[in-house]
Amino acid sequence: MHLVVRPAPALWLFLPPRRRCASFVVSYDGSASLGHVVQAVGIPLTEVAAPDVDGARSDVSHRPHDGAVIELRPPPRPQPLPDGAGFLLDVHLGSLARRLRLLGVDTAYGNDAEDAHLVDQAGRERRVLLTQDRGLLMRRALWAGAYVRGHGADAQLADVLDRFAPPLAPWTRCSACNGELADVPKQQVADLLEPGTRRCYERFARCTSCGRVYWRGAHGRRLDAVVADALRTRPPWRS
CATH class of the missing domain: 3.10.20.30 (Beta-grasp domain)
Incomplete structure (x- = not known):
């Protein structure tokens, strides 16, 4: 047969x-x-x-x-995220995780998670597991997943945005822990800043989860370019 x-x-x-x-x-x-x-x-x-x-x-x-x-044939693009799910990235996609968070996309990531833990977390938190490991995507217990195409974070980000078209809200998530950022008065974080930063910047945000402080000058032109490039194809989300 x-x-x-x-x-x-x-x-x-x-x-x-x-x-x-x-x-x-x-x-x-x-x-x-x-x-x-x-x-x-x-x-x-x-x-x-x-x-x-x-x-x-x-x-x-x-x-x-x-x-x-x-x-x-492959799934049609854009492919709707199930139930508005966020993403979970495997240990090899740390740079992609930071870019997605930069764009305000709910992205869980840990640099030491084993395969079984990733599959369990994806189901428990209702996240789409992004990976370049085909064997991981073939696990029967996996709730939802996708293969990330491309070499390097820029190409990988373009693939994820094209495939899922997630809503974007740049500069609203912590690149370190995925927590949400909230604007804070300068005086509340002044003691955490270097003298040059205190002197040159007035607007700050702080992660509501880990406490990390952000200001636009800290991101640099390269991250501004990442955001601008993403917004050319995906308009920012508005509530």
Whole structure:
């Protein structure tokens, strides 16, 4: 028994080189679900829309018949976040986490979290787990996840914003802990500032969770450019 798999080119990065083509044949035992077949060839289910079987939309729990033609394509973009969920990033995406927080996107991150803990936290806090680890995305207990495309934080940020189009509120979250920032009078934080900072700046914000103090001059032109670039494609969120 066999199945014919036709993956969209956007999914070829998950396949071994010999299968990076418009169509290939896989062996089939007649009992595996469509979802099992998809993941067996190397594609996490988080990265495919509902597949077509012989031209008709199907479900990943469906058991295809011998010789069925399975067409696979990535989810449409933008992809709605389930129930307004935030994100959880694995240990390798720290720079991306800081950029998302810079844009005001609810982003949980820890640099020492193990895979099992990440899967548990994603379900417990109802967060979409972002990773470049395909095996992590294939864990059955994972509530929601997505593969992050691109090398480097700039390309990765562009991919996440394009895929999920999360609401943006720049300069409202702490880049260190994800807490919310609140404006504070200068006199309340003056003793925490270097003399040059006290002399040159008047407007400050403080993290309501960890107490870290922020001022616009601390971000520098590079972070201003990150925000400006994101806002060119995603307007800021307003309540």
